[in-house]
Amino acid sequence: MLRTHTCGEARASLAGKEVTLAGWVHTRRDHGELTFIDLRDRYGITQVVAHAKENPAAHKALGKARNEWVLRVRGTVRPRPEGTKNPKLPTGEVEIAASEIEVLNESKTPPFYVNEETEVEETLRWKYRYVDLRRERSRDIIKLRHEVTNFIRNFFVERGFWEIETTMMIRSDPTGARDFIVPSRYYPGKFWALPQSPQQLKQILMVGGIDKYVQIARCFRDEDPRADRIYELTQLDVEMSFAEPDDVMSIVEECYTAVFERFAKKPLHRKPWPRITFDDAVRLYGSDRPDTRFAMELVDLTDAFRATSFAVFRDVIADGGAVRGIVVPGKAGATRKDIDGWTVVAKTKGAKGLVSFAIAGSEIRSPVAKFLSANELAELRRTSVAKDGDLVLAVAADYHTASMSIGTLRSHLGATLGLADESAHHAMWVYRFPMFERTPEGGWTFSHNPFAGPLTAEDANLMETDPGEARSSQYDLVIDGNELGGGSIRIHNRALQERALEILGVPKHEAAVRFGALLDALEYGAPPEGGIATGMDRTVMILAGLSNARETIAFPKTQTGYDPLLDAPAAADPKLLEELGLRVVAKPEKHD
RNA sequence: GGUCCCGUGGUGCAGCGGCCUAGCAUACGUCCCUGUCAAGGACGAGAUCGCCGGUUCGAAUCCGGUCGGGACCGCCA
Structure with missing residues (x-):
């Protein structure tokens, strides 16, 4: 090695020892005859000092060095003079009196600061990710991700799971997200797909008697990215033979509890985790992933308006629908503009409109007050338990739509009004989902995946x-x-799997083509089995308190999937296209 | 496919019809400086305000388009 110690190791215990360090110039402080530099590597920062009279050569070299140059420093560890120790640095007790400086590499002036915590535009950070990764914040996140991944892998391996890599080139199937595809040279016109998840393969591993499988698996989904969604995601993929739901939930809960206790910045609010049924989640929170860091539970106002003459509510209730609402504490003074904004939010989940009721003393102000009787308004107040100064927001629609619309509004208000309790992480299980959900076209779709039993x-x-x-x-x-x-x-039975697919609109003969391998495997002694997949990117995001997933990965892309570092995607060599039997018909896009 | 926000020296921001010959901080360059650690001080260089077009006597500023980035809806088993 070119060094004897790292920049994080210098301590008073090494005083008097000759050491060699290698690292980057973090900052330089030039006092003329006395020059300091802070030398940085992954492990820490160590102050190096050289005096013009004591060591002219080293002093000259330090004076010439600039930020981000790579230096090799030989010198003696010595305690800093009294009064000049730096308690902010773990190495602040000592410094290296340089005797010899070797410039391993120079650096251009970096495109942004490495030694400061300023916000820098992401595209620039990703383009110069090798500079960005030297920043403390970036390094800490990448380190956290490594540690969490490693911890989880060990956790499962120690419990008898085998880590098995599944193929990255699989059969494309038009369910779920859009596939990324890979052309085939031997079979021109045919394509592999990158896996959206190793779902079928892990089930086939169970048929193969592997019993317990784990993989930190890369998955690819060509859907428009969001803050918490990326093209290439990594999931913890787990599968267990002869397991019942509780077996999977227990081991994952144990794992994630350990992960959060070890790596999170705040505690879990409850152990063991609460388990809530899908029905209750919809009833209380209007969501299948409720944020219970704040209450504001949904109220059902259907009975309060069962006899109303207000046509909007009356017709919905007559059709078997519901009036669902929330009480927003202290928001009776919300403006028309506020409420219009919230109406837009509610409408994204199918609400036709949003009705507001401001509780002002004995009075209830509402745009629809004139259609409602005093009795109904009193009942609204009683059912919702709204207090003076509160605002009740309500949606009338079929039960599910009304609940989800109000639930979406609840989440929105929670975020914008800062209602969430930020002192703990709320982990929970949601279970007892419906097997199938209605599609807008009147058919059925699955709520998890087509293989859920x-x-x-x-x-x-x-x-x-x-x-x-x-x-x-x-x-x-x-x-x-x-x-x-x-x-x-x-599902571990071919007939039942075929039936499930049939309900989803995939006839038997088509299923045999699309899911042939899995269906065949089910006929050769497939064990009852189950598992889970969790998002590693989101896990790290939550642990680190980040608002987007891009920072959790080493080489992120932009929202449109552009990679500023590698300048990808890029055109392919025409000869390669020829071999693959491909011709580009898309108009070339002009990107500036 | 859609909605909203942003684009000003290397970086981060301000300016939002004339006072801009574009301001501030920091980075960068030269010089001074023996104990700093976001070192300090002096001087200096660096931007046709993303791009195209329009409105106007006059545009960084207003309007339209376009490119790029971000947030969201659709989509994401």
Whole structure:
């Protein structure tokens, strides 16, 4: 090694010892005859000093060095003179009196500060990620990710799980997200797909008797990215044979509890974690991933307006719908503009409108007050338990739509009004999901994935008679209102799997083509099994308190998937396209 | 596919019709300086205000378009 110690190791115990350090110039303080530099590496920062009279050569070299130059420093560790120790640095007791400086490499002036915590535009950070990674903040996040990943891997391996890598080139299937595809040279016109998850493969591993599988798996989904969503995501992928839902939830809860206790900045609010049914989550929070860091539970106002002459409520209730609301504390004074904004939020989940009721003393102000009787308003106040100065917001629609609309508004208000308790992480399980949900077209879609099994034998029967009532074995891990992952006990019987796919609109013959391998495997002694996948990017995001997932990965892309570091995507060599049997028909885009 | 916000020396911000010959901080360069640690001091260089077009006597500033970035909706089993 070019060094004997790292820049984080210098301590009083090394005093008098000759050491060699290598690292980057963090800052330089030139006092003329006396020059200091702080030398930085991954491990820390050490002050190096040289005096013009004591060591002219070293002093000259330090004077010439600039930020981010790479130096090798030989010198003697010595205690700093009394009164010049720096308690802010772990190495602040000592300094290196330089005897020899070797410039390993010079550096251009960096495009942004390494030694300061200023915000820098992301595209620039990603383009110069090698500079950005030297910054303390970036390094800490990447280190955290490494430690969390390593901890989780060890956790499962220690419990008998085998880590198995699954292939990254699989069969494309038009369910779920859009696939990234890879052309084939031997089979021109045919394509592999990058896996959206190793779902089918891990189930096939169970059929192969692997019993317990774990993988920190890269997954690819070509959907428009968001702050917490990226093209390439990493998931903790786990599968267990002969498992029941509680087995999977228990081991993941144990793992995540350990992870949060070790790496999070704040405690978990409850152990063991609460488990809430999907129905209760919708009823109380209007969400399948409730943020319980604040209360503001939904109230049901249907009964208060059951006899109303107000047409909007009356018609919805007559159709079997519901009036669902929330009480916003102290917001009776909300402006028309506020309420219009909240109406837009509620409408994104299907609400036709939003009705507000401001509780002002004995009076209730509402745009629809004139259509409602005094009795109904009194009942509204009683049912909602709204206090003077509160604002009640309500949506009338079918029960699910009304609940989800108000729930979305609840989340929005929680975020914008800063209602969440920031002193603890709220982890929970949501379970007893419906197996199928209605699509806007009137068909069925799955709430988890097409391989999730029914919760009980009774639910399996309901798949035949009344699919909408069948409950799934699915369970979701939710932390602070974020869906961190989900899993289920899988269907391990070909006929039942075919039936499930049929309900989802995939006829048997088509299923045999699209899911042939898995369906065939189910006929060769597939064990009952289940598992889970959780998002590592989001996990690290929450642990580090970040608002976007890009910072948790080493080489991020922009919102449109552009990689500023590698300048990708890029055109392919025409010869390669020829070999692959591809011709580009898209108009070239002009990117500046 | 859609909505909203942003684009000003290397970086981060201010300026939002004329007072801008574009301001501040920091970084950068030269010089001074023996105990600093965000060192200090003096001087200096560095920007056609993303791009195109329009309105106006006059545009960084207003309008339209476009490119890029971000947040969100759709989408994301």
